[in-house]
Amino acid sequence: MSQEKITPSNLTPPPKPSRAGRNLPAAIAVGVGLFGAVVATLAWWNWGFILLVALALGLGAVELHHAFARVGARTEIVPIVLGTATTVLGSYYAGQHPAHDMPSNTLIIGLLALTTLACLVMRLPRGAEGFVRDASASLFTLAYIPLLGSTVALMLADDDGRQRIITFLVCVIASDTGGYIAGVLFGKHPMAPRVSPKKTWEGFVGSLTAGMALGAVCTVWLLHAPWFVGSLLGLLLVAFGTAGDLVESMIKRDVGIKDMSSFLPGHGGVMDRLDSLLVAAPVAWFAMFVMVPAL
Numbered sequence: 001m002s003q004e005k006i007t008p009s010n011l012t013p014p015p016k017p018s019r020a021g022r023n024l025p026a027a028i029a030v031g032v033g034l035f036g037a038v039v040a041t042l043a044w045w046n047w048g049f050i051l052l053v054a055l056a057l058g059l060g061a062v063e064l065h066h067a068f069a070r071v072g073a074r075t076e077i078v079p080i081v082l083g084t085a086t087t088v089l090g091s092y093y094a095g096q097h098p099a100h101d102m103p104s105n106t107l108i109i110g111l112l113a114l115t116t117l118a119c120l121v122m123r124l125p126r127g128a129e130g131f132v133r134d135a136s137a138s139l140f141t142l143a144y145i146p147l148l149g150s151t152v153a154l155m156l157a158d159d160d161g162r163q164r165i166i167t168f169l170v171c172v173i174a175s176d177t178g179g180y181i182a183g184v185l186f187g188k189h190p191m192a193p194r195v196s197p198k199k200t201w202e203g204f205v206g207s208l209t210a211g212m213a214l215g216a217v218c219t220v221w222l223l224h225a226p227w228f229v230g231s232l233l234g235l236l237l238v239a240f241g242t243a244g245d246l247v248e249s250m251i252k253r254d255v256g257i258k259d260m261s262s263f264l265p266g267h268g269g270v271m272d273r274l275d276s277l278l279v280a281a282p283v284a285w286f287a288m289f290v291m292v293p294a295l
Contacts, residue, residue, distance in 0.1 A: 042162055050153055054088040057149045059270040063260040064141050070255045073137035076119040083115025084146040091150045095157025108150050112142060148278045151285040163222035168284040170218050171237040172276050175211040182206020196249040211238035225292045233287050237280045244279025
């Protein structure tokens with residue numbers, strides 16, 4: 001059998017990795033699909049959007065469960081997922097019917113308290129060894145995912161909830177996109193090299209520019225509030241969205257993983273997409289509650 005002689009001319013060099021560090025075609029396809037699902041549910045079926053949020057948060061809790069398992073911590077994933085779903089769905093329902101049922105904040109506190117008790121009690125049969133470690137992981141998950149995520153439901157439950165959600169999403173997405181583009185094109189000075197080496201100060205400036213500009217546009221156009229309120233809102237969401245990204249990066253570094261999972265091709269895991277949104281959500285809800293009266 002003849003064999004082809006291998007020479008430098010017929011060697012195919014391996015493709016160079018993207019400077020952005022991700023599979024761009026897959027990332028774009030998944031991003032477009034997620035964007036379409038969000039737009040469709042917000043436009044025609046608010047309950048569909050809340051179900052989508054509950055599903056995403058439940059998947060995020062599962063990803064955290066597997067991440068913590070790498071360092072020997074075991075969360076009580078069944079009550080956590082059930083508590084996450086009921087907290088998000090219940091808070092939206094209570095926010096829409098304030099005159100007939102308990103207030104949404106009371107419902108959130110009650111459901112999270114019951115879920116906490118369920119996690120503690122279900123951990124008892126496995127004995128004292130590692131109890132504090134496992135309970136801490138479960139309670140961290142509850143505070144990080146359903147507690148922060150429930151504020152998305154509270155925003156949507158307002159009379160102008162769609163506009164508030166759109167403003168919140170546009171600001172955070174603009175921050176991510178502006179930071180990504182500016183970082184790829186101009187990034188030279190690391191912002192937090194020990195936590196997220198690819199995040200740069202140039203990218204952060206791009207995030208601020210995009211987030212504040214689109215925050216002003218959305219606030220004027222959708223919420224009928226002054227442009228400077230929108231710019232301030234954009235600044236807050238960029239700052240806390242960036243903090244959310246760094247928080248998740250810290251978790252991944254601590255447990256020794258690059259992505260939370262491979263559930264979303266080109267993006268990593270669900271939590272890799274929710275990180276900025278989760279931390280920015282309560283800030284968006286409270287800032288708009290204070291600065292933007294309901295229509």
